[in-house]
Amino acid sequence: MAAHDAWALVCRLFAGGTPVLHASLSPRELGTLPALGRAVRPAALDQRFLLCPYCQQHRAQVWGDGRGGRTCHCPECGPVSVAADDGAALALDEDWLRRKLRLALSIESRDGIDALGDGVWRLGDSRCSPVLLARDLIRLWREPALLERVRIASGTIRVVTPKPRETRGAPFGPGVEWLALEDRFTLYGGGISFLGATGAPPAPQASDPTTPVHGPFSADFRWVILPNVWPSGPIRLTEAQAAVFRSLWSFQGEPMSGERIMRRAGLKSDKPIDVFKVKARDKGKPEVERRLAAYHALVLTQQRAGLYSMPCAAAPSLAPV
Numbered sequence: 626m627a628a629h630d631a632w633a634l635v636c637r638l639f640a641g642g643t644p645v646l647h648a649s650l651s652p653r654e655l656g657t658l659p660a661l662g663r664a665v666r667p668a669a670l671d672q673r674f675l676l677c678p679y680c681q682q683h684r685a686q687v688w689g690d691g692r693g694g695r696t697c698h699c700p701e702c703g704p705v706s707v708a709a710d711d712g713a714a715l716a717l718d719e720d721w722l723r724r725k726l727r728l729a730l731s732i733e734s735r736d737g738i739d740a741l742g743d744g745v746w747r748l749g750d751s752r753c754s755p756v757l758l759a760r761d762l763i764r765l766w767r768e769p770a771l772l773e774r775v776r777i778a779s780g781t782i783r784v785v786t787p788k789p790r791e792t793r794g795a796p797f798g799p800g801v802e803w804l805a806l807e808d809r810f811t812l813y814g815g816g817i818s819f820l821g822a823t824g825a826p827p828a829p830q831a832s833d834p835t836t837p838v839h840g841p842f843s844a845d846f847r848w849v850i851l852p853n854v855w856p857s858g859p860i861r862l863t864e865a866q867a868a869v870f871r872s873l874w875s876f877q878g879e880p881m882s883g884e885r886i887m888r889r890a891g892l893k894s895d896k897p898i899d900v901f902k903v904k905a906r907d908k909g910k911p912e913v914e915r916r917l918a919a920y921h922a923l924v925l926t927q928q929r930a931g932l933y934s935m936p937c938a939a940a941p942s943l944a945p946v
């Protein structure tokens with residue numbers, strides 16, 4: 626379906642937030658460009674760095690090859706010569722996206738669109754609910770204050786973001802309705818149409834134990850989804866690690882002593898990090914190091930005071946406004 630493919634490309638360009646090279650688009654994606662019309666435009670890309678034309682996995686520095694041509698120094702492929710049109714790029718017209726999303730959600734507030742920070746916008750009010758558009762759902766988990774800035778006493782905040790891998794259901798909990806850009810909208814007649822105007826988001830699917838239920842954590846805290854740490858899917862935790870995260874989560878972002886956290890987790894050691902430390906015999910095991918990286922990404926330590934907190938657990942309704 627052409628409209629579906631075209632919308633998927635819009636979502637991908639928005640999620641990436643930077644121009645992409647023509648060379649990195651699939652033939653199917655290239656085929657959607659006519660349908661996208663003014664939603665995309667040619668863009669200038671920083672020519673000192675390019676997506677490696679060979680593997681298209683790494684952005685690498687480009688050097689003159691001394692003979693009038695150019696070479697991309699890919700960390701994996703080594704030097705790869707760059708053809709003249711490898712630099713041709715296109716970008717999403719994000720103003721277009723925001724304007725059309727406002728129309729799709731019947732946002733008629735007179736005030737314009739507010740940029741709340743890098744990659745987060747307040748689009749306006751849709752039926753008395755503030756609507757946020759964010760490039761990255763994880764950003765809102767990490768900075769719950771962004772939600773607080775738009776919260777009103779009565780009413781749900783609607784949050785529109787591209788879908789991170791593996792996230793379904795209601796990643797934000799009560800008071801926030803999440804609308805996945807890919808699933809809840811589509812291209813229609815040169816604009817954007819909202820699919821399904823009412824209703825709560827579908828309940829998390831109980832059949833998949835990795836589905837995030839508490840922020841980035843699964844219902845039993847044995848899985849955590851952190852695309853910045855491990856883009857390929859959920860990270861499996863040990864039982865003790867799950868207990869520590871569950872305990873930290875229960876303190877709703879408040880700094881607590883290590884002892885109190887560990888007591889609530891039902892564990893003997895004094896510090897939350899103890900159950901994440903990589904033992905000598907596990908050095909180099911990716912799953913073990915991934916868990917430690919997850920700990921570092923989620924837990925704030927005040928070393929001197931011996932306090933630990935997990936900002937993503939701050940309950941939006943309890944955080945100071």
Ligand SMILES: [Zn+2]
Nearest residue numbers: 677680699702
């Ligand atoms: Zn490469």
